Amino acid sequence: MxxxxxxxxxxxxxxxxxxxxxxxxxxxxxxxxxxxxxxxxxxxxxxxxxxxxxxxxxxxxxxxxxxxxxxxxxxxxxxxxxxxxxxxxxxxxxxxxxxxxxxxxxxxxxxxxxxxxxxxxxxxxxxxxxxxxxxRGRTRVVAETRKLEDVNAAIDDVLHARTTARIVFELSSAGPRDN
Known part of the structure; x- marks a missing residue:
């Protein structure tokens, strides 16, 4: 293959x-x-x-x-x-x-x-x-972590082949919003 x-x-x-x-x-x-x-x-x-x-x-x-x-x-x-x-x-x-x-x-x-x-x-x-x-541990996802606020730069990196595999976004660890 x-x-x-x-x-x-x-x-x-x-x-x-x-x-x-x-x-x-x-x-x-x-x-x-x-x-x-x-x-x-x-x-x-x-x-x-x-x-x-x-x-x-x-x-x-x-x-x-x-x-x-x-x-x-x-x-x-x-x-x-x-x-x-x-x-x-x-x-x-x-x-x-x-x-x-x-x-x-x-x-x-x-x-x-x-x-x-x-x-x-x-x-x-x-x-x-x-x-x-x-x-079962038979596969491994290769990923790099990015901050959510960097989403636009991450998309640009994907579009220009500047990433190795997957990008995973980390969400803010801030507490619940005050409404």
Missing amino acids: AIFGIGGLGHLALQYARIVGGTVIAVDVEDAKLEMATELGADHVVNARTEDPVAAIEALGGADVAIVLAVIPKVFEQAFAPLRRGGRLVCVGLPPETEGPMELPIFPTVLKGISVIGSIVGTRQDLAEVFELHA
Whole structure:
């Protein structure tokens, strides 16, 4: 399984893939995120800023599944290219519409029997299973804590890829308000 975008969702997808026995290739452009991926059990890491992710994944034998959590159409195309026969491209990230469409090559899609799947949310059962895995200590959420009054700066950091994974806001510990 190749996971493109090792951030807030990608670091969790990596762990879920490991739990079900997958061999995981983590792809990102940030060394810090790839280091985190290695710590979380990625079998291989690819820095797409310094090497061609398609060639790197093909050199490993290709991928059965590619999950794209990044938000750049080119990344979706890079994730599609090294899929094996019968592979699945799971599209999760949502690029701005101004970024343009993802190009899907028809011949490889048909001849290799590739499935392209959109996924925006899981079921309640999926969520219950995720919470159970975390309660059992099988997953780890990588997060940094910020003060609630810093929400705008935090959003800016997320939009400009300056966070490693999740941001958690701490609420003020002040007592109840006087009304």
